[in-house]
Amino acid sequence: xxxxxxxxxxxxxxxxxxxxxxxxxxxxxxxxxxxxxxxxxxxxxxxxxxxxxxxxxxxxxxxxxxxxxxxxxxxxxxxxxxxxxxxxxxxxxxxxxxxxxxxxxxxxxxxxxxxxxxxxxxxxxxxxxxxxxxxxxxxxxxxxxxxxxxxxxxxxxxxxxxxxxxxxxxxxxxxxxxxxxxxxxxxxxxxxxxxxxxxxxxxxxxxxxxxxxxxxxxxxxxxxxxxxxxxxxxxxxxxxxxxxxxxxxxxxxxxxxxxxxxxxxxxxxxxxxxxxxxxxxxxxxxxxxxxxxxxxxxxxxxxxxxxxxxxxxxxxxxxxxxxxxxxxxxxxxxxxxxxxxxxxxxxxxxxxxxxxxxxxxxx
Numbered sequence: 001x002x003x004x005x006x007x008x009x010x011x012x013x014x015x016x017x018x019x020x021x022x023x024x025x026x027x028x029x030x031x032x033x034x035x036x037x038x039x040x041x042x043x044x045x046x047x048x049x050x051x052x053x054x055x056x057x058x059x060x061x062x063x064x065x066x067x068x069x070x071x072x073x074x075x076x077x078x079x080x081x082x083x084x085x086x087x088x089x090x091x092x093x094x095x096x097x098x099x100x101x102x103x104x105x106x107x108x109x110x111x112x113x114x115x116x117x118x119x120x121x122x123x124x125x126x127x128x129x130x131x132x133x134x135x136x137x138x139x140x141x142x143x144x145x146x147x148x149x150x151x152x153x154x155x156x157x158x159x160x161x162x163x164x165x166x167x168x169x170x171x172x173x174x175x176x177x178x179x180x181x182x183x184x185x186x187x188x189x190x191x192x193x194x195x196x197x198x199x200x201x202x203x204x205x206x207x208x209x210x211x212x213x214x215x216x217x218x219x220x221x222x223x224x225x226x227x228x229x230x231x232x233x234x235x236x237x238x239x240x241x242x243x244x245x246x247x248x249x250x251x252x253x254x255x256x257x258x259x260x261x262x263x264x265x266x267x268x269x270x271x272x273x274x275x276x277x278x279x280x281x282x283x284x285x286x287x288x289x290x291x292x293x294x295x296x297x298x299x300x301x302x303x304x305x306x307x308x309x310x311x312x313x314x315x316x317x318x319x320x321x322x323x324x325x326x327x328x329x330x331x332x333x334x335x336x337x338x339x340x341x342x343x344x345x346x347x348x349x350x351x352x353x354x355x356x357x358x359x360x361x362x363x
Contacts, residue, residue, distance in 0.1 A: 012167040013196055017188045019153040020178030029101050029178065034150035038143030039068055046136035049216075053135060054284030055127075063121030063132060071114025076100050078109020082257050085248050103154045103175075107144065107238075108261055111231075130224030131282045134216065137230040138209040144234075145205035151198040155180070159195025159244035168196035195244050204237035222281040228272040235266030 021028045047060040080087055080097045083104065087097040115133075122129045151157040155173045171180035172189040180188035211233055216226045239262045243255075250257040 011165045012169045012193045013199070015155050015169050015171060016153050017171055017180040018178065019155075027101075027178070030153035031103050031150035032101055034153070035072075035105075035147050038146035039064070041146060042136065042139035042143035045139035045142060049138070050132065050135040051287060053131070054287050055132075055135065056286040056290040059125065059127060059132070059286065060136065062125065063118055063127070066117035066121035067114045068117070070117030071110040072100070072105065074113020074116075075105035075107065075110030077113070078106030079104040081109075082106060082250050083248055084250065099176075103151060103156050105147075106258075107234075108258075108265065111140075127286070128282060130227070131222070131284060133224050134221060134226035137227040138212040138216075141205045141209040141212065141230055141234065145202045145209070148198045148202040148205070152196075154178070157198050157245060157247055159197040159200075159241075160246050161192055162195050163193060164195075166196060166199075167193035168199070170194055194246075197241050197244050200241050200244070201237065204241065205234065208233045208237070220281045223276050223279050225273055225276055225279075228269040228276075232266050232269035232273065235262040235269065238262040239266075 016030070019030045043060055043064050046064075047057070050060050051057055076097075084092075086092050087094050115129075118132065118136075119129050121127075122132055148157075154175070155170050158168055158170050170191045170193070172191050173179075174181050183189050208230060212226055212230050215221060215229055221229065239259055242258045242262065245256070252260055
């Protein structure tokens with residue numbers, strides 16, 4: 001019997017025995033590093049998608065400055081509200097509600113309050129929030145996947161006990177110290193083997209990110225529909241993953257509160273997709289507009305860079321006629337660009353062109 005038990009443990013996925021490393025006076029926390037890495041990847045992917053849709057480089061980072069802090073605060077508030085026992089229950093410590101480095105961010109609170117921050121950032125820059133949300137949606141799913149590695153380092157958010165080959169070894173954990181509790185022999189104490197729900201959600205989130213990217217390319221989703229697809233797909237996975245978890249959480253009608261939240265939010269996302277189907281994609285020109293603004297002004301010269309035009313009856317000073325272009329191609333029977341054109345007042349005028357309106361040569 002002992003041999004079989006040892007074999008089951010050897011087949012299990014190991015968990016880290018330490019999630020915090022002291023670098024001088026500064027603690028280096030794996031959970032925080034995973035969250036930061038997820039945010040960086042989300043911004044990187046969101047930037048690429050936003051620019052490809054016509055947005056200006058830097059827009060995603062500018063808005064993330066608002067969205068990320070709001071999202072972290074919202075995520076923590078949601079976690080504390082839905083899991084109050086460790087903080088306000090019997091033997092709880094209210095001060096630990098602020099110990100975000102110990103883990104605990106609720107995605108729904110992060111999206112809700114992070115959306116408020118994103119709205120502020122978009123409003124300040126005149127960017128439509130739904131279009132920006134479509135660009136960032138798969139990046140959020142990718143960030144969630146990376147963030148789940150932080151739960152693995154903290155030995156948390158695991159499911160019910162199991163002896164499956166992919167079972168997860170969980171240690172007795174000292175959350176404040178960020179490491180496993182050790183026995184008299186100095187070895188970490190094993191709590192048991194459980195469903196690796198962190199891994200289930202990590203893989204599901206990667207699939208959600210791929211689904212949104214594919215659907216967006218295939219159907220050219222717009223007006224927040226890519227974001228709604230992300231929400232609907234994530235909720236579908238979160239329902240069954242949440243049913244496996246055994247960590248402390250508020251319950252309603254015998255089910256974890258997050259199950260009901262996922263069902264309600266998921267159905268709302270599906271309804272949004274249906275109501276907004278068929279809408280044409282927004283036209284974003286911020287990238288082109290910014291490129292024009294940053295383009296260096298043309299330098300005029302009295303002997304070069306000018307466009308002159310002549311007509312059959314003579315020279316038309318200060319204008320181009322049909323056949324003449326800003327690139328300096330000569331009009332039919334006219335003069336070559338680069339010559340100095342003298343107007344009736346006898347003053348030299350260089351670089352004549354028709355930028356004020358209409359196409360050159362139509363006048």
